[in-house]
Amino acid sequence: MSQIDQEKAFVSRLKQSLDQRLDELDDETATQLYAARQKALRSLPQSRPRWLAVGGWSAAAVSLLLVMVLWNTDGQSPDSPGFIEDLELLSTNEDIEFIEDLDFYLWLDDEQQVV
Amino acid sequence: MALVATGNRDEALDIIQDAMIKLVKNYAGRPEEEWPPLFYRIVQSTIRDWYRRQQVRSRVMSFMGLDKNEDEFTLEDFPDPGVPQADEAMNNTQAARLLDRALHRLPLRQQQVFMLRAWEGQSTAETAQAMRCTEGTVKTHYSRAVHTLREILGDYRP
Numbered sequence: 001m002s003q004i005d006q007e008k009a010f011v012s013r014l015k016q017s018l019d020q021r022l023d024e025l026d027d028e029t030a031t032q033l034y035a036a037r038q039k040a041l042r043s044l045p046q047s048r049p050r051w052l053a054v055g056g057w058s059a060a061a062v063s064l065l066l067v068m069v070l071w072n073t074d075g076q077s078p079d080s081p082g083f084i085e086d087l088e089l090l091s092t093n094e095d096i097e098f099i100e101d102l103d104f105y106l107w108l109d110d111e112q113q114v115v
Numbered sequence: 116m117a118l119v120a121t122g123n124r125d126e127a128l129d130i131i132q133d134a135m136i137k138l139v140k141n142y143a144g145r146p147e148e149e150w151p152p153l154f155y156r157i158v159q160s161t162i163r164d165w166y167r168r169q170q171v172r173s174r175v176m177s178f179m180g181l182d183k184n185e186d187e188f189t190l191e192d193f194p195d196p197g198v199p200q201a202d203e204a205m206n207n208t209q210a211a212r213l214l215d216r217a218l219h220r221l222p223l224r225q226q227q228v229f230m231l232r233a234w235e236g237q238s239t240a241e242t243a244q245a246m247r248c249t250e251g252t253v254k255t256h257y258s259r260a261v262h263t264l265r266e267i268l269g270d271y272r273p
Binding site: 007010011013014015017018019020021029032033036037039040041043044 | 124128131132135136138139140143210211214233234261264265268270271272
């Protein structure tokens, strides 16, 4: 056997020994290597999370839908006559019972003026 | 490879962990076929960084008189290749330990080249790329590593 062949055979035996050790890797080390891989994958830089992009579009769609529904409630638009009055009612600090009985108080006031 | 270089399981796992994170952070966008050579390169440079830190630490400990070379091998750890062993049936564990110690005795660069070429099956060019050196340097390191290992291990039989 030539010098080169002897060297190749020697290196081959060393490789065989190293391969064998790799095959006999204990469970604990294998588990730790798996955990290391998972940790590395979690460090993957992400410019923008996918869920955020999807969530953003969903929120925009829901907002748009809400505006459209409110806009078209009872067929009213901001320039319809009752719209401003409704807004005033919603924003007033008066007792809601007073507002509900407003017609009665107006009628009472008229009656007193007549008397 | 990291285990052979450090001789310590936990240190080796730390090196691999660091290398994996560096690969993912810096090269996740690269084509998949480029990952293995990049990973080898990162592992090799991480091992070299570890080795330099160890040398500094060793010098400081030595300066302070606290050095304690528990891992230092003596000639008795290695069988004389010229003399037949009393127990010819040397078991695999013993053989693996001897191989470990022999690899550990190689200079770091020779050890890295040997592991990449002989064990990982990397070509001279691939090894040069991983080691960031010329192919000529790889050939020199490999030749010296094999020569030294043969001197230490003789007719190694796992």
